[in-house]
Amino acid sequence: MLIKILILTFIIEFTTIISRYFFGSMKTRYKNFKSKYKVRIHHGYIGLVLVLIHLIFTNNLLYIIGSALFLSDTIHHFIVLPIWVKKTEFP
DSSP states (O other): OHHHHHHHHHHHHHHHHHHHHHHOOHHHHOTTHHHHOSOOOOHHHHHHHHHHHHHHHOOHHHHHHHHHHHHHHHHIIIIIHHHHTSSOOOO
16 A cells, blocks of 8 residues: 555656656735635645545545545655755645
């Protein structure tokens, strides 16, 4: 199961990096978004929700996807962004 989580994490993070490279930061595209909505939803939050749902329904697929989303968001904010833009951009 750990191998599946790591592979999915790599795929999600690679997709995130490529998307950020080609489309830029969403923060620069939607400046009014922050004034309308006070909370930003990171894919790590969705991953945590999926892991919690896994505890109720004991579905391994939810655990794998949720863990991969959370791990990808953690890697992105605490490893990739400090290297790339010199800050974590985490609220």
